[in-house]
Amino acid sequence: MSLDRETLARAVAAHGRVARLLVARAEGSTPRETGAAMLVWADGQSGTIGGGALEFEAARSARALLAGGGAQSLSRIPLGPAMGQCCGGAVTLLTEVFDARALAVLPDAVFARNVNGPVRPPLPVQRLIRAARSTGQPPAAQFTGGWMVEPLAEPALPLWIYGAGHVGRALIATLAPLPDFAITWVDTAATRFPDDIAEGVTRLIAANPAETVAYAPPDAHHLILTFSHALDLELCHRLLSRGFGGAGLIGSATKWARFRTRLARLGHSEAQISRIQCPIGRPELGKHPQAIAVGVAAALLARDKTQHAAKDATG
The missing domain is CATH 3.40.50.720 (NAD(P)-binding Rossmann-like Domain)
Structure with missing residues (x-):
């Protein structure tokens, strides 16, 4: 999965501040895979991270983040104990708020950012970025060393x-x-x-x-x-x-x-x-x-x- 800049830009243009919910890591049986994402704004949403209780609660939390002026949140959710879902896995969910300013600084090919890791990209992340630059092939979406790494979608x-x-x-x-x-x-x-x-x-x-x-x-x-x-x-x-x-x-x-x-x-x-x-x-x-x-x-x-x-x- 890739970050779709065009869809995100349309949502920001229409709604101002938009929360993007991303499956940063999927462990075991989960509704969607790593890289699946959806957008949420004050009175609507698009896309899906799997539907059901997970999506409902995640969207509610995203709207609270938007209303409170927050920028980012990260949570690991065991689907059985926390959500009562029959899936036996767990989802690490990253929620990020985007506006016009955040869109303007998105890179061209690989979007790597610090979520809860060191300020500088750890060595595995540096290697992913260098490999993408040298080969032209972006990496798969992955959460590593406290950093989230995603490819940006190619033009539709x-x-x-x-x-x-x-x-x-x-x-x-x-x-x-x-x-x-x-x-x-x-x-x-x-x-x-x-x-x-x-x-x-x-x-x-x-x-x-x-x-x-x-x-x-x-x-x-x-x-x-x-x-x-x-x-x-x-x-x-x-x-x-x-x-x-x-x-x-x-x-x-x-x-x-x-x-x-x-x-x-x-x-x-x-x-x-x-x-x-x-x-x-x-x-x-x-x-x-x-x-x-x-x-x-x-x-x-x-x-x-x-x-x-x-x-x-x-x-």
Whole structure:
């Protein structure tokens, strides 16, 4: 797990002072792993450290810390004796308060700070920081020598979703809570979107959504699922003419066969056209919008993790 600077910055911008609850150490059977985190503010919260009694009490303590003007607290919680939970393990929970000033001094790659240890980083922490600087590979989240060490999350994958119909809404509901994606949601009118859009999702209204392709980052992944086959085809054509990180098109085998023929007539090679995945998701899961969304989310997460693993292997 990594500290997600972008999510933290949005929460601070919206709420001023925010408490971040972090599982600094997980021993035995626990609801979440080391590095799991959530954010808490005066009248709300996001994320989870496992739910149930632990999360309820931790959030209550975090709000007390915020109200009292505190900056940090650390506690070890045996889940059975203290919380009455069936998990037999223990959680060391670190709560830290962030505001705009604290955000401004966050480092670029590794966030190492003194929790209850020596003022200077102990040797194991120094080694972790040096290794991260020399290899470019951040360490796993860990609490060692009284210091908490965390990697900062890499920038989220830009994900552009065209279409705010049933499948588009299911995709947003499934993907928006994940920190892996920076989502831009495109359609032709404000009335096409729901009244409430998930935090962190950028709504983009365009009379011709195909024209917005020019504004997407070169490495963006695109999911095309509009109400119009003509618009779907135009989006595919624009993407193939410009380049993209990945692309998927909703549709049947028959629709894709017709699109392949038409895209070839527009001058695109077979190799280029084959970069667009159609259908999207996992067809064996069915055609229900939520089933499509689950399949797409699984494929995107697997793709993202594979790319990170390949990057790590090459250094």
